[in-house]
Amino acid sequence: MSEMIDAKPNKIGAQYGMVGGALLIGGGALTAMGLSGGFDVNTFAPSFMLGAMFWIMMSMGCMGLMLLFHVTRGRWGTPLLRVFESGASPINLTFCFALVMVAWFVFKIPLYGMWINVEPTDMIILNKQAYLNETAWVIRQPIYFAILIALSWRLMSWTRLEEKTGDKKYNDYRNNLAAPGILIFILVMTFFITDFLMSIDAHWFSTVWGFLFTVGSALSAMSLAVAVVVANKDKAPFAGKVDNLMTKDFGNLLLMLTMLWAYLSFSQMLIIWSGNLKEFIPYYLKRIVGGYSTLGTVLVIMQFFGPFLLLLSPKLKRTSWLLVPTALLIFGVRFVEMFWLVMPYFRKTMTVNPADFGMLCLIGGIWFLISSFGMRGAALVVDAHPYQHAELKEASAHV
Amino acid sequence: MSHVRDTSPKPYGVVAEFDNSDALLEAAEKVKAAGYRDLDAYTPIPVHGLTDVLEWKDDKLGWVVFFHGIAGFAAGYFLQWWTSQGLPVSNTALQVNGLLPYPMNVGGKPEFSIPAFFPPAYELTILLAAFGAVFGMIAFNGLPKPHHPVFNAACMNRASSDRYVLCVEATDPRYDEDEIVELMNGLGSLSVERVKTSEGY
Structure with missing residues (x-):
């Protein structure tokens, strides 16, 4: 099948490189603007957290979808897998780990001061200290990322081995590892998001956050991958391989993730709203005052109703110039959600600092550059898949 | 003849x-x-x-299902709004046969509580959409x-x-x-x- 492997296509690698470079320059300028008053950890911590969260979630989403593809082995994944692999490559996950470490060593007090310098009368946090203490937090982070990096490295190396040797046993290896892998991944996500974001306000908790961020991050990664691949679908090596049936699958996957995101977000809100307990409602109270309710409305309309109604249309899912903007809309609104999740922890009213966008672009620039290297030297359409082998084509067409 | x-x-x-x-x-x-x-x-x-x-x-059936879904969603919210809050009692001209809403105070929340009323409206959306799909299919197939x-x-x-x-x-x-x-x-x-x-x- 070697003629199917286009070893030096890398249109997407080059596009990633350009986007990454532009984001780095723009992000640098915006960050410099935001820092014109001097660097202060307290004012800069929210901006950093916003950018770090957005791009760590991108990598996590790529990881989740890579696992999902290896479990289901659907035809839809063959052109998308490379985007997921480059986003969740060991080197990109290492970069995410570095971001977590920066958050800890530079912005520890503004981010996690609430439970690090705990008030002696704060019984809620004192009772959580067996889990929520500095030593345990620092020990846990490398464990999470070591698990993810090991999973990602193993799966990716098996894909490459299969493409090199043509041995189909690697396909089964990936399938067998990805099934428990997806369970491990969701557990790691739950612990990670609890430590990294939820512990900023250590009084409040939600047990659905692991799933909520798994789905949200998958939505980010899927929208980016769909936008990138569908925009290039008439060029080599996608031409003839990404057909209307496949873009329909892409659209349906986006629709599914959109609905799942709305379902989980709404369930959490409905339960807290019905319970009306003072331990739980502050989370939403903070997010409906000081201008944040506008963002909440934007989320309901643009992250759910808009994409939901658009993606119901079979015509849209078959038409590149309609599907790409829809995917980009979802991708853009992911940033609004991240802002709405992260900022109310730090700012009582909704204000925007140029450094918020600066950090988003700067970290995003590095993320794209790392991913662009991941794209190079790899065929954009994965050959190591049963679908690419004619005898199994029909069998896997609707998986 | x-x-x-x-x-x-x-x-x-x-x-x-x-x-x-x-x-x-x-x-x-x-x-x-x-x-x-x-x-x-x-x-x-x-x-x-x-x-x-x-x-x-x-693609006729898709539209039939879609509009049944919309109708179910609207009907679900309308029924709950009408029974829980409805029109102001003073507006008797618009009361149907003198029917009055039956407002209930649930934990001090609004009588027309949009989040709590969502699940029934959603269920009615699914129910009517499913009816639309089945009966629409039967009708279009003659x-x-x-x-x-x-x-x-x-x-x-x-x-x-x-x-x-x-x-x-x-x-x-x-x-x-x-x-x-x-x-x-x-x-x-x-x-x-x-x-x-x-x-x-």
């Missing part, structure tokens, strides 16, 4: 029988290429790509239909077990029975039949 209904059999179409799906697909493509449009196919299993060849682009003229063809007996049947219907503007029989015979079919009907088709 012009008031007596003409019950003499009329042509319904020409059917050809094949023993595999590839032969059916190939035949359908050739018949299509010969300029015939009113085609139908009867197969024991779903045949991949057949609807593309037959050029069926019927069901129930105890008998169909194509059953007059002998080969149809095996169309639900191991035979693939292609039919050119008499409604086709280019319909010419002899020409079609000749065309079908040249397509590797097992048999070709002229189907008659007296059911007014």
Whole structure:
């Protein structure tokens, strides 16, 4: 099948490189603007957290979808897998780990001061200290990322081995590892998001956050991958391989993730709203005052109703110039959600600092550059898949 | 005697029988290429790509389901709003038969509480959309239909077990029975039949 492997296509690698470079320059300028008053950890911590969260979630989403593809082995994944692999490559996950470490060593007090310098009368946090203490937090982070990096490295190396040797046993290896892998991944996500974001306000908790961020991050990664691949679908090596049936699958996957995101977000809100307990409602109270309710409305309309109604249309899912903007809309609104999740922890009213966008672009620039290297030297359409082998084509067409 | 209904059999179409799906697909493509449009196919299993060849682009049902869903959603919220809050009591002109809402105070929340009322509205959306799908499908298919003229063809007996049947219907503007029989015979079919009907088709 070697003629199917286009070893030096890398249109997407080059596009990633350009986007990454532009984001780095723009992000640098915006960050410099935001820092014109001097660097202060307290004012800069929210901006950093916003950018770090957005791009760590991108990598996590790529990881989740890579696992999902290896479990289901659907035809839809063959052109998308490379985007997921480059986003969740060991080197990109290492970069995410570095971001977590920066958050800890530079912005520890503004981010996690609430439970690090705990008030002696704060019984809620004192009772959580067996889990929520500095030593345990620092020990846990490398464990999470070591698990993810090991999973990602193993799966990716098996894909490459299969493409090199043509041995189909690697396909089964990936399938067998990805099934428990997806369970491990969701557990790691739950612990990670609890430590990294939820512990900023250590009084409040939600047990659905692991799933909520798994789905949200998958939505980010899927929208980016769909936008990138569908925009290039008439060029080599996608031409003839990404057909209307496949873009329909892409659209349906986006629709599914959109609905799942709305379902989980709404369930959490409905339960807290019905319970009306003072331990739980502050989370939403903070997010409906000081201008944040506008963002909440934007989320309901643009992250759910808009994409939901658009993606119901079979015509849209078959038409590149309609599907790409829809995917980009979802991708853009992911940033609004991240802002709405992260900022109310730090700012009582909704204000925007140029450094918020600066950090988003700067970290995003590095993320794209790392991913662009991941794209190079790899065929954009994965050959190591049963679908690419004619005898199994029909069998896997609707998986 | 012009008031007596003409019950003499009329042509319904020409059917050809094949023993595999590839032969059916190939035949359908050739018949299509010969300029015939009113085609139908009867197969024991779903045949991949057949609807593309037959050029069926019927999306009426999707819209029926969609608008049933919208109606369910609106009806769900309307019912809950009307019973819980409704119109102000002073506005008697708009009260239907003097019916008044029955507001309930649940934990001090608003009488018309949008989040809590969402699940029933959602369920009604699904219920009506499902009704739309099932009954719409039945209506568009013209069901129930105890008998169909194509059953007059002998080969149809095996169309639900191991035979693939292609039919050119008499409604086709280019319909010419002899020409079609000749065309079908040249397509590797097992048999070709002229189907008659007296059911007014």
